[in-house]
Amino acid sequence: MLRARHAMLLLVPALLTGYLACGGEDAGDENNGVFEARMTSASTIFGTFRNEQSGSGIAVLTLKTDWTFHLEEGLVCVRAPCPLPEVNGSYRMGQLNGDNVLMLQGEVGDGRTQLEYLRYFLRDEVLYLAPVARYSTWQKLPRSEPAWCGVQDDCALQNLQDGPCAGQWYCASSACNYSCGPISCEKDNSCPRE
Numbered sequence: 472m473l474r475a476r477h478a479m480l481l482l483v484p485a486l487l488t489g490y491l492a493c494g495g496e497d498a499g500d501e502n503n504g505v506f507e508a509r510m511t512s513a514s515t516i517f518g519t520f521r522n523e524q525s526g527s528g529i530a531v532l533t534l535k536t537d538w539t540f541h542l543e544e545g546l547v548c549v550r551a552p553c554p555l556p557e558v559n560g561s562y563r564m565g566q567l568n569g570d571n572v573l574m575l576q577g578e579v580g581d582g583r584t585q586l587e588y589l590r591y592f593l594r595d596e597v598l599y600l601a602p603v604a605r606y607s608t609w610q611k612l613p614r615s616e617p618a619w620c621g622v623q624d625d626c627a628l629q630n631l632q633d634g635p636c637a638g639q640w641y642c643a644s645s646a647c648n649y650s651c652g653p654i655s656c657e658k659d660n661s662c663p664r665e
Contacts, residue, residue: 516534516591516593516598517534517535517536517628517629517630518533518534518614518615518618518629518630518631519531519532519533519614519615519617519618519619519629520532520533520534520597520598520612520613520614520615521612521613521615521619522545522610522611522612522613523545523555525545525610526545526546526547527544527545527546527547528544528545528600528610529542529543529544529545529600529610529612530543530544530545530546530555531543531555531615531619532598532600532612533618533619533625533629534562534573534629535625535628535629536628536629536630537628538561538562538563539559539560539561539562539628540559540560540561540562540575540577541557541558541559541619541621541625542557542558542559542575542577543555543556543557543558544556544557544558558575558577558578558579558585559577559578560575560576560577560578560584560585561576562574562575562576563576567588567590567603570590570603571590571591571592572588572589572590572591572603573588573589573591573600574586574587574588575587575588575589587602588602588603589601589602589603590602590603590607596613596614597611597612597613597614598611598612598613598614599611599612600612617646617647617648618631618646618647619645619646619647620642620645620646620647621642621645622642623640623641623642625642625647626640626641626642626647627640629647631647631649633649634649634650634651635651636651636652637651637652638650638651638652638653
């Protein structure tokens with residue numbers, strides 16, 4: 472019974488892709504276009520991009536090499552502290568009506584997922600994003616130093632450049648940091664807890 476359930480879960484993305492392919496007949500209409508699920512490896516973008524001053528849209532977007540993402544939404548902070556709403560999930564890159572498109576499938580809680588399509592391009596280490604709509608505004612997200620992380624593996628999944636010495640990346644306070652030499656368990660919280 473469990474195998475059948477897992478097999479059905481694997482069929483859902485295939486059915487969704489088939490539905491999208493059959494849904495749009497007018498290739499000139501951006502809202503009804505067909506999302507092509509082929510990977511565009513030449514234009515893959517990994518790393519963290521930020522615009523935390525944004526009062527709307529995306530404040531932080533981290534795209535990782537295992538095809539997962541972390542997104543923090545921009546908001547106007549009225550009374551500090553103001554934690555940004557977060558979404559984690561998986562993403563794919565493809566084409567929609569000739570535009571490069573990110574398909575973000577986020578986990579929004581209660582077992583529900585949210586699907587969002589964003590047009591994108593990268594120029595001079597700045598990621599430009601816009602919703603897939605006729606008259607949408609482009610948002611600029613410069614590549615971020617430091618990169619975002621939730622756990623140490625998040626740093627390794629962003630293809631970050633090695634530091635000036637022998638060492639490795641570690642995650643502290645939601646930011647990837649580089650340490651020369653071995654990492655102590657205090658830095659990456661890997662010490663056994665009593």
